[in-house]
Amino acid sequence: MFLVVGGNSEIGSATAQLIRSRGGEVVCTTRRLPTAPNEVLLDLGGPVQDFAIPEGVKSACIFVAVARLAACEADPAGSARINVEQSAALTEMLAARGVYTLFLSTNQVFNGDTPHVPWDAPVSPISEYGRQKAAAERTLRALMREGAPVGILRLAKVVSPGMSLVENWKRELAAGRPIRAFHDMTMAPTPVKVVAEAIARMMEDRLPAIAQLTGPSDVTYADVGRSIAESLGVDPGLVQPVSALDNGMPHGSTPRYTTLDSSLLLARYGLTAPAALDVIREL
Ligand SMILES: NC(=O)c1ccc[n+]([C@@H]2O[C@H](COP(=O)([O-])OP(=O)(O)OC[C@H]3O[C@@H](n4cnc5c(N)ncnc54)[C@H](OP(=O)(O)O)[C@@H]3O)[C@@H](O)[C@H]2O)c1
Numbered sequence: 193m194f195l196v197v198g199g200n201s202e203i204g205s206a207t208a209q210l211i212r213s214r215g216g217e218v219v220c221t222t223r224r225l226p227t228a229p230n231e232v233l234l235d236l237g238g239p240v241q242d243f244a245i246p247e248g249v250k251s252a253c254i255f256v257a258v259a260r261l262a263a264c265e266a267d268p269a270g271s272a273r274i275n276v277e278q279s280a281a282l283t284e285m286l287a288a289r290g291v292y293t294l295f296l297s298t299n300q301v302f303n304g305d306t307p308h309v310p311w312d313a314p315v316s317p318i319s320e321y322g323r324q325k326a327a328a329e330r331t332l333r334a335l336m337r338e339g340a341p342v343g344i345l346r347l348a349k350v351v352s353p354g355m356s357l358v359e360n361w362k363r364e365l366a367a368g369r370p371i372r373a374f375h376d377m378t379m380a381p382t383p384v385k386v387v388a389e390a391i392a393r394m395m396e397d398r399l400p401a402i403a404q405l406t407g408p409s410d411v412t413y414a415d416v417g418r419s420i421a422e423s424l425g426v427d428p429g430l431v432q433p434v435s436a437l438d439n440g441m442p443h444g445s446t447p448r449y450t451t452l453d454s455s456l457l458l459a460r461y462g463l464t465a466p467a468a469l470d471v472i473r474e475l
Contacts, residue, residue, distance in 0.1 A: 193217045193218070193219060193246070193248040193249050193250060194208075194211055194216060194217065194218045194219070194249070194250070194251050194252070194253075194392075194395055195218075195219050195220075195221070195245070195246065195249045195251070195252035195253075195286075195291070196208045196218055196219070196220045196221070196252075196253060196255065197221050197234065197252055197253065197254045197255060197256050197282065198220075198221060198222075198254065198255035198256035198257075199220025199221060199222055199231065199255075200220075200222055200224065201255040201256065201257075201259075202350065202352055202384065203255055203296070203347075203350055203384060203387055203388065203391070204220070204253070204255030206352065206384045206385065206387070206388040207253065207255075207387075207388040207391045207392060208220055209388075210385070210388040210389065210392055211392050214392075216392075217230075217248075218230060219231070219232060219246045219249065220232075221233070221234035221243075221256075222234070223235040223236070223237070223256075232244075232246060234256075236256050236274050236278040236279070236282070237273075237274070237278075240278055240281045240282045240285055241281075241285065243282070243285070245285075245286065245289055245291065249291055250291065250292065250398075251291065251292040251293075251294070251395035251396070251398055252286050252291050252292070252293045252294070252395075253293070253294040253295075253296065253391050253394075253395055254279055254282060254283065254293065254294070254295050254296065255296060256274065256279070257274065257275050257279070257296070258270075258271035258274050258275055258321075259321070260321070261300070261319050261320070261321045261441075261442040261443075261444060261445050262441075262442045264319070264320040264321040264324060265319070265320045265321075265442045265443065268320050268324075271320070271321075271324060272324050272327070275321070275324040275325065275328060276324050276327045276328045276331075279295065279328050280328055280331040280332065283295060283331075283332055283335065283342060284331075284335065284340075287335060287340040287341055287342055288340075290341065291341070292341040292342070292343070292395065292398035292400075293341065293342050293343070294342075294343045294344070294345060294391060294394050294395055295328065295329070295332050295342070295343070295344050295345075296344075296345055296346075296347060296391075297325045297326075297328070297329055297344050297345065297346040297347075298321070298322065298325050298346060298347060298348070299346060299347070299348040299406060299447070299450045299451075299452055300317060300319050300321050300322030300325060300444065300447075301315040301316075301317050301322050301325050301326040301329060301346065302315065302316055302317070302322075302447075302452075303316040303317070303318050303447065304318075304447020304448050304449050304450060305447075305448060305449070306449060307409070307410070307449040307451045308449075308451050308452065308453045309404075309449075309451070309452050309453060310453045311346070311402045311403070311404050311452070311453060311456070312402070315329070317444070318443065318444040318447075319442065319443055319444025319445065320442075320443075320444075321444070322444060329344060329402075332344060333402075336400060340400075341398055341400060342400060343394055343398075343399050343400055343401055343402070343403065344401075344402045344403070345390065345391065345394060345403050345404070345405065346402070346403070346404040346405070346406075346452055347382065347387060347404075347405055347406065348379070348380050348381075348382065348406040348407070348450040348451070348452065349379040349380065349381045349382070349406075349407075349450065350381070350382050350383075350384050350387050351381040351382070351383060351384065351471060351472075351475060352383075352384040353384075353475055354475075355475055358416075358420065358472060358475050361373075361416075361417055361420050362420055362424065365417075365420060365421050365424050365426050365430055365431075366424055366426065368426065368430070369430070370430045370431070370432050371417055371430065371431055371432065372432045372433075372434045373412075373413045373414040373416065373417035373418075373431050373432070373433060373434070374412065374413040374414060374433075374434060374435065374436040374439075374441075374446075375412050375413075375414040375433035375434070375435065376412070376435050376436050376437060376446045377412065377413050377436040377441065377445060377446050378410035378411065378412050378413075378446075378447065378448065378449065378450055379407075379410065379411065379413065379416070379450060379468065380406045380407035380408065380409060380410045380411075380449075380450045380451045380465070380468055381407050381465070381468055381471045381472065382405055382406055382407055382465040382471070383465065383466075383471055383474065386405070386463055386464070386465055387405060389461070389463055390403070390405050390457050390461065390463050393457075393460075393461050393463070399460075401456065403454075403456045403457050404452035404453060404454050404456070404457075405452075405454050405457050405463065405465065406450060406451045406452045406454055406465065407451065407465040407466070407467070407468050407471060408451065408454075408464070408465065408466075408467060408468075409451060409467065409468060410448075410449055410450055410451060410468065411468040411469060413436075414431060414433040415468075415469070416468075416469070416472050417431035418431050419469045419472060419473070420472065423473060
């Protein structure tokens with residue numbers, strides 16, 4: 193049985209759905225009132241020691257996080273409690289009971305100066321979110337060195353069908369209205385279905401590795417806007433390039449590169465993300 197810690201999250205809900213579609217048994221945690229028989233309450237704001245691990249759970253993945261750069265910057269202590277201390281405490285508790293636990297980390301543990309960063313490069317975060325994920329990784333890597341059943345999967349931008357930014361841009365451009373798109377913010381998007389597959393496989397195999405999964409190359413948000421304009425057959429000049437930094441985006445939100453060396457999951461499971469603009473077109 194699989195434990196999805198944070199079943200309401202974007203990636204967690206897709207992963208639970210994927211495992212169930214193959215006949216796997218999943219229990220999801222929620223901090224809201226549980227409404228389904230396979231849901232249990234877990235608020236990471238409270239003591240994790242009170243959490244009763246459901247009987248039969250063999251593998252878990254922690255999706256719960258304060259996962260936005262701006263939210264971490266606005267409340268470093270409160271977000272670190274969830275992203276670092278409570279995530280690490282829950283991982284320790286699960287691993288001590290023999291439950292394989294996968295922790296989701298981010299390209300933000302690196303400064304973004306180089307592309308395709310290897311998994312074992314020294315961390316170099318510049319955002320508060322990246323510093324917190326790097327701190328959680330440090331605790332988990334110590335557990336892994338002791339032989340605990342723990343894995344880490346680093347992701348960059350994950351995109352889901354119906355992504356609101358893309359939907360809004362499509363609507364505006366189709367109506368002939370201009371959009372503003374960052375020319376200094378990049379992404380190497382991975383479709384959520386590929387990410388969910390990777391997580392499910394790592395949980396099935398209880399893979400005690402640091403894996404990474406991003407798209408093969410970066411494009412700017414302005415590139416994405418122009419690509420949407422072209423596919424709609426409207427004037428790409430409707431895309432007005434603007435600077436993310438000049439428009440108040442948080443520190444660390446404009447790394448030059450977001451790609452990570454994703455060869456482990458390609459070799460092991462044949463999993464890879466298509467080229468960035470193909471991913472956006474698929475949406
Ligand atoms: N999405 C990406 O592009 C991306 C990229 C790199 C890494 N990641 C990592 O992947 C993981 C999942 O990301 P995601 O985008 O799927 O997350 P998400 O959609 O932002 O969801 C985060 C979840 O955390 C829950 N949560 C927050 N505080 C909590 C608390 N105190 N107790 C219990 N639950 C709490 C939220 O619950 P409510 O629903 O009740 O608010 C929400 O369901 C995160 O670790 C994130 O850092 C994501």
